[in-house]
Amino acid sequence: MKGRHRDSHLTAGNSFTSTHCCLSYCISEHRSMRELSLETLGVGGASVHSAPKEITESKGQEEELDSLVKYFSVVWCKASKKKHKKWEGDAVLIVKGRSFILKDLEGKDIGKGIGYKFKELEKIEEGHTLMIGGKEIEIIGIISSEDFNSGRCFQFGGGSPAVPCSSQTSSKCFSKPFRSICKPSSKENIRDAFQNYKPRHDPYTPNSLVLPQPDKNHQRMFNKNCLPLVDVVIDPHVVHHLRPHQKEGIVFLYECVMGMRMNGRYGAILADEMGLGKTLQCISLIWTLQCQGPYGGKPVIKKTLIVTPGSLVNNWRKEFKKWLGSERIKIFTVDQDHKVEEFIKSVFYSVLVISYEMLLRSLDQIKNIKFDLLICDEGHRLKNSAIKTTTALISLSCEKRIILTGTPIQNDLQEFFALIDFVNPGVLGSLSSYRKIYEEPIIMLREPSASEEEKELGERRAAELTRLTGLFILRRTQEVINKYLPPKIESVLFCRPAALQIELYKKLLNSQAVRFCLQGSLENSPHLICIGALKKLCNHPCLLFNSIKGKECSSTCDGNEEKSLYEGLLNVFPADYNPLVFIEKESGKLQVLSKLLAVIHELRPTEKVVLVSHYTQTLNILQDICKRYGYAYARLDGQTPITQRQQIVDNFNSKYSSDFIFLLSSKAGGVGLNLIGGSHLILYDIDWNPATDIQAMSRVWRDGQKHAVHIYRLLTTGTIEEKIYQRQISKQALSGAVVDLTKTSEHIQFSVEELKNLFTLHESSHCITHDLLACECTGEKDHTDDSLEKFALSRHCQLGPHQQKCNSLKPLSMSQLKQWKHFSGDHLNLTDPFLERIRENVSFFFQNITNQASCT
Ligand SMILES: Nc1ncnc2c1ncn2[C@@H]1O[C@H](COP(=O)(O)OP(=O)(O)OP(=O)(O)O)[C@@H](O)[C@H]1O
Ligand SMILES: [Mg+2]
Incomplete structure (x- = not known):
């Protein structure tokens, strides 16, 4: 059912012909x-x-x-x-x-x-x-x-x-x-009723968005007082801003929470990809339901609870203000100084925004408030029904529940069940029957040994599950807003490792610990420690130096593997090595970074850079670089108090801010943040999980961005970073669960073969990723492989082919990468002034431009 968009002004008399209830x-x-x-x-x-x-x-x-x-x-x-x-x-x-x-x-x-x-x-x-x-x-x-x-x-x-x-x-x-x-019976009352029962906004103005009317069945169930049907019309003040997909999303949410899509079910999952404006869609819904309803115009809800990660609490307040101004709706955000009690005492506020952490602390009070609508932002965290947050939220009696998530949710069928069961309890039956009816046959479908019969059953069940849950799950991909966004120029830079890095790298690979990993017994294997050390080294040798020193000082006898990994390494460092005054030249990536920052600063003095790392220690180094060159910066990591986060973000986004760089720890604050003040984003290191990187990259290329966006991913040539990148983009990475923000390297199983590959340094290659592509070019000129058909391998989803839509934020596949423009650092005809400046330190480039047509 679609909302009715009325583009012509009809006569008032017609307005009631479509509204039959009583x-x-x-x-x-x-x-x-x-x-x-x-x-x-x-x-x-x-x-x-x-x-x-x-x-x-x-x-x-x-x-x-x-x-x-x-x-x-x-x-x-x-x-x-x-x-x-x-x-x-x-x-x-x-x-x-x-x-x-x-x-x-x-x-x-x-x-x-x-x-x-x-x-x-x-x-x-x-x-x-x-x-x-x-x-x-x-x-x-x-x-x-x-x-x-x-x-x-x-x-x-x-x-x-x-x-x-x-x-x-x-x-x-x-x-x-x-x-x-139905009352009223007197002439006056009825006349009053006519007046009261008018839609709040004129449904006949051009471009008005009128929400669908409930059907007869719904009317019977919910309009016991026989109130007249009144058009529910989205406030024109808001409609004016809405993108087409957002209008559809609001209609969808409205139908779900009103129980118009499924009898007796009031939950929804809005799983639009990042940056599609889930916040605005919810705000429009809240504002509408709080003032209007289909039966006699009576508002559907009074109070709304929004639970969100701490870093986004104030973002919600901001978005409410942005779209509705400060007069229409009163928002109460909970923080250290503003406790839930205040919300309870005041009749002023209708929306409570609280972080997941605060919710747990204030659960007893929250339980006593009657909320009519519950919105869980970044709600994929509720995928585990055993965790405290989920049980706390389940304990709230509110029936109308919405989960917002930009992360795909169908990859793990049990987690999928938990999310579904949270918004629409019992809709898939009990967990044990769900397993029997859906999970087992669908999992069987993917087994190579599955018989034709089993495959058919699995496909049918997957289709049925998709159909059923599709009634209350909506996911749109980035494509729907691409046309509103500026161009995005994505570059993968393979940075030549520094001499010190190569020497240390080889030494690490020769260590007893690494050799032990490759012997085949993966039980108690220290491979994660080895991987960690190699990654640190790629970021900067001083990080490795600090770890070695730290280990030396620790008196505990555990961690012998780590000690064995570091054996003899200190001798490779200069005798007077001081990690506090690290040298840029000791890290290939840092050299590239510092040149890149310089060229951006020089050529685009009004533009800003978001600099992302997964590690706080690395962020410290990057911060020192800012200080060294006198770049004004802001920083947001796990240590940043929640109350200050939005302020830091706002300040950076403001055109009056002098900050040039925003240092961001992706793990701490990647999700949901809007960093559109920055138009260059540099991913300094790589995560096993592509979702983490995609999350980070989506912070700048989103609605409201005015400049062309440049995204740079730095990888150290020939090292483990390239292998992780390959893993991200290879089919292996697409095998389901990896595309999930909570999955880290600890969740990844490695075979001995894979470890052997990980623990190999390819010193002479310009780019092992390119070598793997079996591309015939030699990197001498801009090369794009057109011989391949465009390959739209979508993120693997356990629900099978029914879910496989084209998806712009999916991890890239190898075949797609091959179609990117690519060339070696020695290539002479570089036209990109940014890349030109760094090419001395970059052995290979991959580049792709999205929305080139709108390139300005
Ligand atoms: N119709 C619109 N016109 C202009 N800007 C918009 C519109 N809708 C949303 N925005 C802006 O786009 C940005 C992204 O929106 P929002 O934060 O709601 O995305 P999201 O879907 O929640 O993404 P994520 O999954 O990353 O949290 C915000 O700055 C928001 O104000
Ligand atoms: Mg969001």
């Missing part, structure tokens, strides 16, 4: 619109009848007639010859055989007639008028026998929509509205 109210509205007059009674040939009449039918017709039962909703008034009649109430007309019974809405008979002609009975239809037992009636609609038998037509006046206002009755005069079964 028949009696609809009728009253029609009357008010059309101004009924008794002059038209009898129009259409169904003149006023008085019973009994001559019986002229044949025997066959009689039998047929006697078995005929029809039900109509009608309005009635006392018979009179007055010109201006006043309808007095709703009723149900039962036509059985040749007789009529008229019942009021409490089921009492209020009129009877028998002996009508077959032809006359046949003609009865909407808009006709009749005379029964001294009452004049007008047929308003047909009632199904089901609605009559269930008695629903009495409670709800369940007739079909009344005649459209452009019908023949449009000239009727209405002097007094009939009595509705």
